[in-house]
Amino acid sequence: MDTLKSFMQPLMGGSSMVDGMKLVVLGGTVETARRVSSSAWSHFVNSFFLTAHFCEEEQPYDWLVLWLSRRPEWQRSREFEATLRAFSTASTASSTKSPADLEWEEAEREWESYNSSATTHHDGTPREPPLHIPGADDDVPLPEKPKSRIIFQPTYDTTHTIFFRGHWLRVKRQRKLDTGSEAISISVIARSNAILKQLVLQAKKEYEAECIHRIQIYFADAHGSWRWTDSRAKRPLGSIVLNPGVKEMLVEDTKDFLRSEKWYMDRGIPFRRGYLLYGVPGSGKSSLIHALAGYLQLDIYVVSLSASWISDSTLTSLMGRVPARCVVLLEDLDAAFTRSTSREDEEEALLNSLNSTSTSNNKSNSSRRRNGHRSSGRNSGGDYLSDVNTLSLSGLLNALDGVAAAEGRLLFATTNHLEKLDPALSRPGRMDVWIEFKNASRWQAEALFRNFFPCDEGDEEEENAAKESQEVIERREREVDEAMKSIKVEMASSAPSPADSRRGSRNSSSASTKDSFGSSNTAYPRPPPDADVREKLARHSAAPLDRKTLAELAKTFADGVPEEEFSVASLQGYLLKHKSNPHLAASTIHDWVSSERTLRATMAKEKAAREEKAKAAKEKRLAELKEKKKEKEEKEGKEKEVEELKRKLKEKEEEEEVERMREKLREKEKEAEAGKKTEEGATTKEEAKEGEKKKEVDEEDEDKENWSDARDALS
């Protein structure tokens, strides 16, 4: 030991070095102890904590976000960000409000009471007086603008503790590094994961309770996932007007299907059902699906097959990811593949043949078309030609009923062009129920009218009230007319109108020259409003009609609507214009029909002219393309002729060369013959024999040489 010390002493060079070494050793020991203890602690913690992860892409995430947003602890984080609630479920529909919601509403009320007393904005500008429109029903308050619900949630990677059913939960929001999507992890100290299951079920229940009056709409995204897009109030099935029995049949069929899972399983039939709704636009296909989904309490998953990003694989993964009970909606099924007409094919073929540099591309394009792929987009020349989505018919069929397709879903497909669908797509098994939608029948017209105008079922008292309200309407209409007349007078004399004076009396601070919408023109007098605008200024809702009047008006209206000529949507548009005046709606339907017919005839003429023009332009383009093709073919023909001549010339030259070689060979042979004869005379027989042999060998050598010369020359 002493020897070692004496050996080390000079190396250490004194006590300061020793102290330094001691410090390093001490520091190392502390750090190692820290690391070991922290990993032991996390190991210890992990062995007691159960953790559940919820990814943004999955539905339980939405349940959890709603549940957390209702926990005051979650909203009172010291580091938070404010966001609009991602799930816009109607708060009005919800019967229960969370403490967090109540807290937020209280804060809003406080803010409003502070601000309502002020007559100026924060920037000092005066507040505008309330708007008054002559004849408008100011007594009826406008519905409040729906409030967006702001939620405060903790920033990423901060851990929060929330108490739930006797357990402390550690909750953390995280962002995944690879996908950038959000996730929530919840840890709890427990022996089994029962508490986490309870939590998820609780969150689900609350979410469903909030959504009971609404349906959720999900749209497919480019990554093959479903994104929540909208939440809509349920549409009552009664508001959909179809010919008798159609709705009932559909409702019964869907209900029966949803009840028959076991029946399907017992028979080994895939538990799926498809409905094809086809027919004229504006006949209620989409509306019926929404109403039905609401009735059956199912969410809607919408795929647009004409999206540019859609491909076989994305569609397959989307179809595999729909929940067990839902409505999958494929809108405008015919738009998935646009088949080109023969003329378009011809044009494309011509273009392909002209574009010789991209031969291979063209081949692949046309083969894609044959396989039913859709293409649209721009070519280099700026024309719309080929931006390809890679969805094929077989891919679509596979996604609909392949092994990966989810079971239990109701598939609805809509199309306006049944004739464009491939028979494979609409065969039973894929589309089990077909429903045709036509233009409105008289029966539908009457039902639509009845749906539009409220009926007072009631007694005499109520009938009197209805009459009174009718009188009120008429009085108000008269007022509007008078107000309009006075506006005209004002225009002529520049005197303030009664409407203006009323406004002035309400708020003397408002500028007298300004009209209701703030325009203060002085150079040009105000033009009189159109009859259409006057009509709109009238009161907007009709008083309830008694049963008899409603029946009469509905009949008059339906009688005036020609059978299956106008879509329900267009009739709805007409009724909307007269929604305050059912009498007018019924009495002027004939005028509307004739004006619509005239309008349609004009539009048809214009369309025909446009099509004619487009056709002529197309013909011209086609002729130009043909001309170019002809020129190209001629040029190619000439080039071919030149090539042929060159080839022939080369052949000729080669033949001549061979002939020259043959000539040379013959000359050589003659010379050899002559030499042979001279030698014969000069030698004995034996010598002659030997000489002959030698000659033969020489000749052979010479021949070989000549032949090789000739071959070289030929090659």
Ligand SMILES: Nc1ncnc2c1ncn2[C@@H]1O[C@H](COP(=O)(O)OP(=O)(O)OP(=O)(O)O)[C@@H](O)[C@H]1O
């Ligand atoms: N049969 C109907 N009953 C009630 N309302 C209808 C009906 N048909 C159409 N409408 C009304 O017309 C509008 C358009 O209807 P909808 O979008 O459902 O028609 P569609 O057949 O799906 O049209 P498209 O084929 O153009 O998508 C909606 O506002 C809807 O309320």
